[in-house]
Amino acid sequence: MDxxxxxxxxxxxxxxxxxxxxxxxxxxxxxRLREAGLEEVGDASVYGTLxxxxxxxxxxxxxxxxxxxxxxxxxxLNTAGRDQLTRSGKLWCSFATTMxxxxxxxxxxx
Amino acid sequence: xxxxxxxxxxxxxxxxxxxxxxxxxxxxELTEDLPEHLAEVAAEADGSLVERLGEPEAYAAELRAxxxxxxxxxxxxxxxxxxxxxxxxxERLDRWDxxxxxxxxxxxxxxxxxxxxxxxxxxxxxLAAMLVTVAxxxxxxxxxxxxxxxxxxxxxxxxxxxxxxxxLGHHTPGLSRPKRRLLHAGTLxxxxxxxxxxxxxxxxxxxxxxxxxxxxxxxxxxxxxxxVFVYDSEGRLVENARLFDQNGDPIRLGYPDCLTEQDLNGAxxxxxxxxxxxxxxxxxxxxxxxxxxxxxGLPPLSIPSGTPTAGPEPTVGATATPEAAPTAGPTPTTxxxxxxxxxxx
Numbered sequence: 001m002d003x004x005x006x007x008x009x010x011x012x013x014x015x016x017x018x019x020x021x022x023x024x025x026x027x028x029x030x031x032r033l034r035e036a037g038l039e040e041v042g043d044a045s046v047y048g049t050l051x052x053x054x055x056x057x058x059x060x061x062x063x064x065x066x067x068x069x070x071x072x073x074x075x076x077l078n079t080a081g082r083d084q085l086t087r088s089g090k091l092w093c094s095f096a097t098t099m100x101x102x103x104x105x106x107x108x109x110x
Numbered sequence: 111x112x113x114x115x116x117x118x119x120x121x122x123x124x125x126x127x128x129x130x131x132x133x134x135x136x137x138x139e140l141t142e143d144l145p146e147h148l149a150e151v152a153a154e155a156d157g158s159l160v161e162r163l164g165e166p167e168a169y170a171a172e173l174r175a176x177x178x179x180x181x182x183x184x185x186x187x188x189x190x191x192x193x194x195x196x197x198x199x200x201e202r203l204d205r206w207d208x209x210x211x212x213x214x215x216x217x218x219x220x221x222x223x224x225x226x227x228x229x230x231x232x233x234x235x236x237l238a239a240m241l242v243t244v245a246x247x248x249x250x251x252x253x254x255x256x257x258x259x260x261x262x263x264x265x266x267x268x269x270x271x272x273x274x275x276x277x278l279g280h281h282t283p284g285l286s287r288p289k290r291r292l293l294h295a296g297t298l299x300x301x302x303x304x305x306x307x308x309x310x311x312x313x314x315x316x317x318x319x320x321x322x323x324x325x326x327x328x329x330x331x332x333x334x335x336x337x338v339f340v341y342d343s344e345g346r347l348v349e350n351a352r353l354f355d356q357n358g359d360p361i362r363l364g365y366p367d368c369l370t371e372q373d374l375n376g377a378x379x380x381x382x383x384x385x386x387x388x389x390x391x392x393x394x395x396x397x398x399x400x401x402x403x404x405x406x407g408l409p410p411l412s413i414p415s416g417t418p419t420a421g422p423e424p425t426v427g428a429t430a431t432p433e434a435a436p437t438a439g440p441t442p443t444t445x446x447x448x449x450x451x452x453x454x455x
Contacts, residue, residue, distance in 0.1 A: 026146075027147050044172035045172050049177070
């Protein structure tokens, strides 16, 4: 099991999380994820996830003209997105706590 | 930066090719900011895009999986095969694009074609004007547009449609998808119209506005002619006359419908007989030596204040010499005969 496989399950949550404070465009979001420590996240995965979250109605988009190069499509959380983030976040935290406890019992805590 | 615009374009094209089985709307949506993304990746560090992001096909697969779009919704197997086929076709076109570019003096054929785009806009405007022309005048395909028969209005129309076409050309990328589709449908109509028109004009140009042959011998004017009677300047019927045109071809008029000795002798083609076929039917009686004839004689030509029009082409030798006049002596019967002409000489 490597990080990539783990990421698949939580990438939605990670993307929603980095959008909570500030809107961002694709590459910007990718960079924030990497800065947060998710080095192995794939470019295409992030872009694909953004599309899927948008299609699910959790994100809204708007286009910002840039002085250099093409227009940028910015993503931002809408109400449904925030609710989803809250719910998923709680779920993750309880899951993570459970996992940590499980591993801790077996003497494998980080 | 070691990554060129070209590399980015190629990468995008290959990703799109790998997603070819998706509905175009979904595919475009998935890849719309890919070029921008690749540009940022390229600006960030060295190395080729493939080194950094993996093969475009793998990228496409990841994108597809993350976005949660499978293969096309209907007829999975068929769609996938179709998608694979189009992807292969795209790849091949892409290769030709690169291979055939240098002979044209450009890195790619598409670059060359892109330069021709404004020319197409002009042509498109012209074609639209011609379509309006044909639609309003109802049919004939000319070369100059006109509106309700007015060439001036046609030129205004032409200028308008060319400007509109150029404007449209500049703004096509900004159009919404349905509008762009409408535009493409319109373009298709124009292209078909242009091909039909071209064939049409070409056909007429080949004919040279004519029918390829000259209508001559078949002429109503001579349909009623049954026989030809030739009279000399003295008004005497010329027998066994033959008529020729300037090329020496015999002129055949009328048809023999009376029997002659020749026929009885069975000599020759009746159609080759000299005129008149039937001398006894001559409209002007041959002059009797001295007469007060009931049948009107044909007066000699040399009479200046001439006589009711002599029907059958007696104008032959109209410049009858005055010397000929005295020979009228043998037939001095008519009062008009006394030959005043010689006095003129």
